[in-house]
Amino acid sequence: MLLNKNIIFYFLLFFLSVGYFVVAINLGAPVVNNGLQPSAFPLLIGLFAMMFSSILLYREIKLIKSKGSCLAVDSEINETASIKDRLAPFAIMLSIFLYILLFSPLGYFLSSLLFVLSIIIIFSSVDKVIQKIIISTVIVAFGYLVFEQMFNVRLPALWG
Amino acid sequence: MEFINLVLNSFSLLLSPQILIYVVAGFLIGTIFASIPGLTATLALALLLPLTYSLDVSTALMACSSIYMAGMCGGSITATTINIPGAPSSMMTALDGYPMQLQGKGPLALGHAAFGSMVGGALGAILLIALAPFVAEVALLVKTTGKFSLLAFAIIVIVIAQRGKVVKAGMAACIGLMLATVGLDAMEPMTRFTFGSSELTAGLDLMPMIIGTFAISEILIQAKSNGCAEKMVDALKKIKICRRDFIPPLSEIRKVGLMCYLKSSFIGYAVGTLPGAGGSMGSFLAYAETVRTSDEPETFGKGNPKGIVASESANNAVCGGALVPMLTFGIPGDPVTAIMLGVLVINGIQPGPQLMSGQAELIAPMLASLVFSALILIPLTLYLLGPYFIKIVAIRKDILYGIISLLAVVGSYVATFSTFQMMMSLVMGILAYYLRKHDFPVITLLLGFILGPNLEEFLRRSLSLSNGNPMTFFTNYDSLFFVILTLVFVYFLAIKKPMKKPY
Numbered sequence: 001m002l003l004n005k006n007i008i009f010y011f012l013l014f015f016l017s018v019g020y021f022v023v024a025i026n027l028g029a030p031v032v033n034n035g036l037q038p039s040a041f042p043l044l045i046g047l048f049a050m051m052f053s054s055i056l057l058y059r060e061i062k063l064i065k066s067k068g069s070c071l072a073v074d075s076e077i078n079e080t081a082s083i084k085d086r087l088a089p090f091a092i093m094l095s096i097f098l099y100i101l102l103f104s105p106l107g108y109f110l111s112s113l114l115f116v117l118s119i120i121i122i123f124s125s126v127d128k129v130i131q132k133i134i135i136s137t138v139i140v141a142f143g144y145l146v147f148e149q150m151f152n153v154r155l156p157a158l159w160g
Numbered sequence: 161m162e163f164i165n166l167v168l169n170s171f172s173l174l175l176s177p178q179i180l181i182y183v184v185a186g187f188l189i190g191t192i193f194a195s196i197p198g199l200t201a202t203l204a205l206a207l208l209l210p211l212t213y214s215l216d217v218s219t220a221l222m223a224c225s226s227i228y229m230a231g232m233c234g235g236s237i238t239a240t241t242i243n244i245p246g247a248p249s250s251m252m253t254a255l256d257g258y259p260m261q262l263q264g265k266g267p268l269a270l271g272h273a274a275f276g277s278m279v280g281g282a283l284g285a286i287l288l289i290a291l292a293p294f295v296a297e298v299a300l301l302v303k304t305t306g307k308f309s310l311l312a313f314a315i316i317v318i319v320i321a322q323r324g325k326v327v328k329a330g331m332a333a334c335i336g337l338m339l340a341t342v343g344l345d346a347m348e349p350m351t352r353f354t355f356g357s358s359e360l361t362a363g364l365d366l367m368p369m370i371i372g373t374f375a376i377s378e379i380l381i382q383a384k385s386n387g388c389a390e391k392m393v394d395a396l397k398k399i400k401i402c403r404r405d406f407i408p409p410l411s412e413i414r415k416v417g418l419m420c421y422l423k424s425s426f427i428g429y430a431v432g433t434l435p436g437a438g439g440s441m442g443s444f445l446a447y448a449e450t451v452r453t454s455d456e457p458e459t460f461g462k463g464n465p466k467g468i469v470a471s472e473s474a475n476n477a478v479c480g481g482a483l484v485p486m487l488t489f490g491i492p493g494d495p496v497t498a499i500m501l502g503v504l505v506i507n508g509i510q511p512g513p514q515l516m517s518g519q520a521e522l523i524a525p526m527l528a529s530l531v532f533s534a535l536i537l538i539p540l541t542l543y544l545l546g547p548y549f550i551k552i553v554a555i556r557k558d559i560l561y562g563i564i565s566l567l568a569v570v571g572s573y574v575a576t577f578s579t580f581q582m583m584m585s586l587v588m589g590i591l592a593y594y595l596r597k598h599d600f601p602v603i604t605l606l607l608g609f610i611l612g613p614n615l616e617e618f619l620r621r622s623l624s625l626s627n628g629n630p631m632t633f634f635t636n637y638d639s640l641f642f643v644i645l646t647l648v649f650v651y652f653l654a655i656k657k658p659m660k661k662p663y
Binding site: 086101104135139143152153 | 211213214327328330331334335337338341345347348350352353379380381382383384557558559561562563566567570573574577579582583586590593594598615619620623624627628
């Protein structure tokens with residue numbers, strides 16, 4: 001699983017590098033009248049990125065080949081990491097994404113309350129929800145004090 | 161001498177209650193973050209970066225420097241008491257600190273760590289104040305081609321300093337450089353890699369980059385490691401610390417010897433001046449040197465106070481050293497100085513050789529704060545609040561990360577009052593999370609992003625001035641100097657066999 005994930009990640013990096021390089025080519029000629037053009041530096045970076053990502057990819061493929069089947073490694077890793085631990089980062093990513101979407105429409109207080117509560121639950125469990133709502137309210141009020149009162153940052157409100 | 165006077169006069173700023181509150185608060189926040197394993201002073205700075213918008217630059221930099229100093233000494237508390245370094249720079253402290261704790265000499269270990277931090281921090285800051293103006297004057301001699309070679313040197317050294325993962329460091333630096341090319345070209349009216357998005361025309365903002373890379377990615381990583389927190393809290397409940405534990409007896413300081421403090425501080429300072437080295441390398445090298453020159457090397461790792469002193473003096477002296485390239489050349493040496501550079505950039509100040517000569521009055525208070533933090537705040541904070549840090553470390557992780565998440569995401573809104581920047585923070589956080597998960601050093605990504613625009617500009621200007629002749633980098637003495645320096649570093653860091661670990 002981990003080895004496969006490594007390969008996927010390195011492939012993504014390689015495609016990112018190739019994509020960047022192709023876009024850089026489309027920016028125009030790198031040198032005109034002995035002067036470097038806007039495409040020159042990105043082309044150079046793209047080349048280096050392709051080189052580094054190819055090396056990583058090559059090493060990983062070589063590692064898998066030398067270890068034979070990666071299935072044995074898969075099962076070992078699966079045993080050590082619980083489902084909750086594996087899903088927690090994705091749950092946080094989703095929480096932050098939804099928070100950003102709701103930040104302006106719902107205003108600071110309501111969106112932040114939901115966000116902080118979700119983070120607290122992800123880092124602990126769903127029990128004692130009332131206590132966690134109270135803690136979240138205190139944290140959101142603390143955030144309001146820090147940003148709006150101490151540092152004069154205007155935060156969005158539900159009423160506009 | 162003029163600059164030293166300016167720094168001395170800047171101490172009077174600390175008499176202003178408002179400034180003093182920011183400096184002390186910065187120090188406390190830095191110590192708390194450094195003493196909690198998993199949190200670092202870098203994260204504290206990343207979270208507080210948006211708040212610097214409402215402060216004047218000098219005050220913001222003073223608070224930053226106190227966080228930096230605190231970040232280096234705070235980690236020693238848990239390193240000594242429960243063998244879990246609060247910050248990576250305290251790793252070597254745990255080697256001798258924890259055995260002393262097991263032998264019932266925990267208070268003495270804490271005292272040595274506190275005193276070593278104070279001496280190292282103060283010496284590093286004094287060396288910075290004394291030497292930085294000279295380095296800045298030399299830096300003024302570096303012209304366009306030399307500036308390109310210097311920036312290339314910094315990036316190459318940071319990459320090859322990541323031993324065992326140089327290719328990954330190179331890839332991360334390339335990603336940072338790629339991100340730096342997004343937006344309007346610096347020399348011609350042409351947009352690059354914006355894909356039609358008007359919000360990307362001005363390029364990517366530094367704020368979401370820092371918050372995403374250091375704060376959001378950290379939250380994502382910590383979400384996966386919940387288990388060890390409970391064990392740590394259990395271990396902490398058994399520890400009892402008193403205020404006087406942080407004051408080592410004079411006889412014990414004499415036993416360690418003045419040379420150990422001085423030598424370790426100088427090593428830390430010198431290591432700090434190198435891009436990418438940081439507190440961990442400083443304390444490692446000072447520790448290795450102390451073991452090498454000791455009459456009884458076999459006692460190290462079993463509770464020798466000299467090991468604690470070497471590690472803590474060096475990592476605090478790194479603070480002074482790391483600010484030398486940042487202030488004189490605009491090259492950050494580690495994540496903290498990269499964020500401090502961000503404070504300057506956000507406030508429209510161009511870091512580089514001109515900064516020390518033209519705007520020294522902005523920098524001097526920061527250095528005064530660094531000395532103040534080392535000499536006054538380290539002993540005072542550890543003496544007054546040291547016993548309570550153990551309780552702070554045991555704070556519930558869910559509440560802690562609830563607060564951090566809120567500060568991180570709302571903080572990225574502060575820069576432009578747009579949810580686009582918040583989204584950019586999330587994107588950068590996810591990218592940094594996956595990079596860190598696959599053992600890529602994200603510091604090279606950030607430095608690539610910060611140094612990228614200047615690197616490109618100086619490359620194009622140099623070649624434009626030489627009519628496209630790349631030999632210009634070898635025929636100009638300032639450039640040639642940095643080319644040779646790069647080769648020397650490549651030899652010592654990448655080709656020559658690495659130094660054996662002392663333990």
